[in-house]
Amino acid sequence: MLLGFLLCYGGFTALCLSMDRHHTELLGRTPSFRRRQGMRITGWLLLALSLWAAVSAAGWGLGLVQWFAVLMLSGLLLVLLLPYRPRLALSLAGVSLLASPVAAFAQY
Template sequence: MLVWLSLVLCYLAFLALALAMPRHHEQLRGRKPGRGLVWLLRITGAVLLGLSAWPALIWWGNPAVAVSSWLGILSVAAFAVAMMLTYASGWWRTTLAGAGTAAILLLVLPVFLHP
């Protein structure tokens, strides 16, 4: 379950970083972002990328395996965001809501499932 949490956090991070770019922001929201919003999205993306490494380290234990697996997860998430921007840019709100909900569930669910 931690691998999925890492993937969802990476997806949210790359979506935030894509929204921080004026071109993608205008493509998705119809207007250019302000400077404050750009910095907020960049910081959010960077923090989420940093947090996405944590579940991978816990799941795999060995730092070398965890980092190489996390790099693979980063690639999958970046590809998913790139495909969403290219082919399904109208669905970004739906994917954002779904990924946010999934992240919350993946964080909270183990608390209730633990004996």
């Protein structure tokens, strides 16, 4: 479930950065079209990988329930951090993506 959480948080942050307003606020420049598309594709890919991780760890019945719980928890964390600590939200996304291979090895 930790792997799913890390991937979901990274995916939601990538989707957040695909929007002009959040990208400008967090990184200080407006994104190009190519960067926006790349962030959007990366975000959806990370969310799909988190679904795969949850289902492979617990099966379809419990895995989907855990995945929806992880989706809500990671989305809530990002929504609460973004207005007050945007740099912390961005650095947590980087840490989560760096820690996800470790969590994958620990899971299997």
